[in-house]
Amino acid sequence: MSVDMVVVPPVSDRQPDAQVGEVAQSSASKALAVLEAISRARGSSFGVTEVAADVGVPKSTAHRLLKTLEKHGFVGRSGSRYRVGGSFFELSEAARWSEFGELRDTAARPLNWLFERSDAAAVHLAVLSGRDVLYLDKITRPAGTRLPSRVGGRFPATCTALGKAILAHSPRATVADVIGEPLARITPYSVALRQQFVLQLSKARDAGYAIEREEACHGTVCVAAPIMRDGAAVAAVSLSVPTLTATRGGAADLPALGRLLVQASTEISRSLPLA
DSSP states (O other): OOOOOOOOOOGGGSOOHHHHHHHHHHHHHHHHHHHHHHHHTTTOOBOHHHHHHHHTOOHHHHHHHHHHHHHTTSEEEETTEEEEOTHHHHHHHHGGGSHHHHHHHHHHHHHHHHHHHSOOSEEEEEEEETTEEEEEEEEEOTTSOOOSOOTTOEEEGGGSHHHHHHHTTSOHHHHHHHHSSOOOOSSTTSOOOHHHHHHHHHHHHHHSSEEEESSSSTTEEEEEEEEEETTEEEEEEEEEEEHHHHSTTSSOOHHHHHHHHHHHHHHHHHHSOOO
């Protein structure tokens, strides 16, 4: 009687499921890093060498990732240069139905009200994302002060009034995660000491709004109030004014701006659906 032999490959020739999963996760992380690098270019194009250097991978890996992303429409190619592809437009449309899209829609009318009621250079809506604030909306004046913020952009939370307003009403664990590493220094006025930052959060909690003076951008002062849901901050709104108008004798009354922001943020909070 014959017996069919089943050849089992040596253990060293087989990849455990966990190892396969780690490889897939690593590839996905690298592809996302490529997308982030290209999206930061804001209209500029990238070559393979530039992408490889930005992401920190070999050129062969960067080329493979770019070809995969091009196949799915997330990057477009012109000659040897790559830029953001059309699939991003589809994602941006889908983002309207995300929790952030819902928040942005809910905040739209109060943001416009804030803009009309104040002489601020800009009005912002942002959420906490890791150790940063992520900007969801921004309204500016045509000839107003130019600010580094942009919709979809990020900024260290500890350097912004938005971040302070959110963290002042966040769980202790969230605050600990944000200040667990050295605090970002964007300008000489950025808070570097954790104890000083925690004190600012306490003051913001008591006042109902947070203030940031040239900690994120020279020549600009910001005031922000939290948007609350279920007892915790889920976002914040802010007003940015030139430093000259916020100093003694200037036109900007920071406590008055704070009261306006609290009024707007309270309306947004009440309009948000329950989690």
